[in-house]
Amino acid sequence: MADHSTGKQRTLACSAPVRRYQLNRRASVAFNFDCEGHRYRATASHYPDGRLAEIFLDTGKINTPLQQHAETSAILVSLLLQHGVEVDAIRHSISGPIAVALDLAVRP
Numbered sequence: 001m002a003d004h005s006t007g008k009q010r011t012l013a014c015s016a017p018v019r020r021y022q023l024n025r026r027a028s029v030a031f032n033f034d035c036e037g038h039r040y041r042a043t044a045s046h047y048p049d050g051r052l053a054e055i056f057l058d059t060g061k062i063n064t065p066l067q068q069h070a071e072t073s074a075i076l077v078s079l080l081l082q083h084g085v086e087v088d089a090i091r092h093s094i095s096g097p098i099a100v101a102l103d104l105a106v107r108p
Contacts, residue, residue: 026053031104035097038066042074044105052087054078057101073098 028045043056057074059067077098080090091102 033100033104035100038097040070040097040101042101042105052081052106054081055101055105057098070097074101077102
C-alpha cells in the first residue's frame with residue numbers, strides 16, 4: 001500500500017482469522033419451522049461448551065433458488081460462528097428463515 005504523504009510503500013500487518021473446528025462426531029438437534037409460507041428443517045450442532053457451532057437449513061425443494069438460498073445462508077452463518085462471531089451479533093444483522101432458525105437453535 002502506498003503512503004500518499006511520503007510516496008513510500010508500507011506493509012500492513014494482518015492476522016489470519018482463526019477457525020474453530022468441531023469434532024467429527026457431535027450431538028445435533030433437528031427441528032422444523034415455518035417461515036414466509038415455507039416449511040424448513042434446521043439442524044444445529046454445538047461445541048462441548050454449549051455454544052452454537054454450525055447450522056444447516058433445508059427446504060426439501062431440491063435444485064430450487066429457495067433451497068440454494070437456505071443452504072448458502074446457513075453455510076455463511078456457520079463460518080461466522082466458527083470464526084468467533086457471537087450469535088447475537090449475527091442475529092441482529094440478518095432476517096428471514098436463517099434468523100428464525102438461529103433463534104430456535106439457541107433458545108433454552
